[in-house]
Amino acid sequence: MVIRENVLRKYQEIQAVLDEDLRITLSHLEMEERAAVLALDGMMEKTCSLIQEIEQDQARLTAALDQTETDPDTMSFFSYSEQPDVQTTDRVVDLLNRTDPSSVRLDEAKTEQMLSLTNNMLVLIRAQTPIMRKLIQSYxxxxxxxxxxxxxxxxxxxxxxxxxxxxxxxxxxxxxxxxxxxxxxxxxxxxxxxxxxxxxxxxxxxxxxxxxxxxxxxxxxxxxxxxxxxxxxxxxxxxxxxxxxxxxxxxxxxxxxxxxxxxxxxxxxxxxxxxxxxxxxxxxxxxxxxxxxxxxxxxxxxxxxxxxxxxxxxxxxxxxxxxxxxxx
The missing domain is CATH 2.60.120.920 (SPRY domain)
Known part of the structure; x- marks a missing residue:
């Protein structure tokens, strides 16, 4: 009976450690998620701003080209129109680079550490050391x-x-x-x-x-x-x-x-x-x-x-x- 109670108590202690560790780990993961969302929101705002600027440039160019059809004297001024607008092209390329999904880097180093720590869960339980504490203190x-x-x-x-x-x-x-x-x-x-x-x-x-x-x-x-x-x-x-x-x-x-x-x-x-x-x-x-x-x-x-x-x-x-x- 005493042995049974001791084993039960030990498992309850292990469960308490795991519950606390889960709470702390989830709170930090939520914090990282909020940071990632804010970063993506910032990228989206910059992207929308760039799109608006490009659309405004395009509207100005269209209006200028329309004017050349009714005013022959302006043809020489817009003689470059057959060449690409270098500034607009650079902005489009920059926009594509900023919104390329492959440019969004995940925190691979922390992910690898989390996986390594998870694979050694039994060791951590035995030592009753929470994952997140060990990880943060490693920094x-x-x-x-x-x-x-x-x-x-x-x-x-x-x-x-x-x-x-x-x-x-x-x-x-x-x-x-x-x-x-x-x-x-x-x-x-x-x-x-x-x-x-x-x-x-x-x-x-x-x-x-x-x-x-x-x-x-x-x-x-x-x-x-x-x-x-x-x-x-x-x-x-x-x-x-x-x-x-x-x-x-x-x-x-x-x-x-x-x-x-x-x-x-x-x-x-x-x-x-x-x-x-x-x-x-x-x-x-x-x-x-x-x-x-x-x-x-x-x-x-x-x-x-x-x-x-x-x-x-x-x-x-x-x-x-x-x-x-x-x-x-």
Whole structure:
């Protein structure tokens, strides 16, 4: 009887692991699907715009040709009409290239990894390690914060893995790359291809901002675009007084979460143009920004916020999760 109960309990535990893994995996697949749909919608809008321009060019050419039939003096002006319109031809070729189904690339690398992980499901069940956690953590990249970008009221650890607010304005070199108004700091490393993942510990904090940014983000003065997510150059999630908000291009997205998370994951994927924020303990997506393509290298960006009378004095810490050497 005891053996029966133990076996039943073990299978129930396995089922719970599989159910949780299925939930997380499906949520990420849905996120990828939304990104693909947005990318295709963008291609369709560009295609419609090009078609309209080509139709307008065609109408102008038809009107001009009609005019030549009634006005012989214009024949010499349109003597080139027997030759193809090079600009229109180039646009048609460009349109065909943009709408060629073979040019829509699927995320083959992730698909192969998913298939490999699926084939080893028994190993994962035995280890009780969810697929998506293992996959995302395989993209972990180590970064160090660049103290030359940090606001003078931020203390950057000697290892470059944490940032904390201090009420004292530090006497630091007035470098052009240093934020002088917003409490931001960027990573020393920038990334321009592949997939990259970081986890940041925000335990005990009442205010923080985490995200990624192009190096072109404004850093001087009081302009709002210096804040993370307020310009086209950056994407972020902000936590303030119990509320979570995602930002990009000054557009806020209120998030339906009330629990105070202790560790946030940031995942950027160049192949599909995604910036995803996750609750790192169970890999639940918080918000996904779809950029389709990135135009520059991305740097991790952190803002630990003011201390709020001592309630927000703890630093934000990059956990630098080591990427697994191999996937089971």
């Amino acid at each position: 972990s990249s180590e970064v160090r914060l660049d103290p030359d970008t940090a606001h003078p009221k931020l203390i950057i650890s000697s290892q470059g893995d944490s940032a904390a607010y201090t009420d004292t304005w530090q006497q630091l070199p007035d470098l052009p790359g240093r934020f002088d108004t917003t409490l931001n700091v960027l990573s020393l490393q920038g990334f321009s291809f592949g997939r990259h993942y970081w986890e940041i510990d925000v335990t005990g904090k009442t205010y923080w901002e985490l995200g990624v940014t192009y190096p072109s983000i404004p850093r001087r003065g009081t302009t709002e675009s210096c804040w993370l997510g307020r310009g086209e150059e950056s994407w972020c999630v902000e936590f303030f007084d119990g509320e979570y908000t995602a930002w990009h291009a000054a557009v806020p997205h209120q998030l339906p979460f009330t629990r105070r998370f202790s560790r946030i994951g940031v995942l950027c994927s160049f192949p599909v143009g995604l910036v995803t924020f996750l609750e790192a303990d169970d890999m639940t997506p918080l918000f996904c920004h779809c950029a389709v393509t990135f135009s520059d290298a991305l740097h991790l960006a952190l803002c630990p916020g003011h201390d709020h009378n001592g309630l927000n004095s703890r630093p934000v810490v990059i956990c630098n999760t080591s990427a697994p050497t191999s996937l089971p």
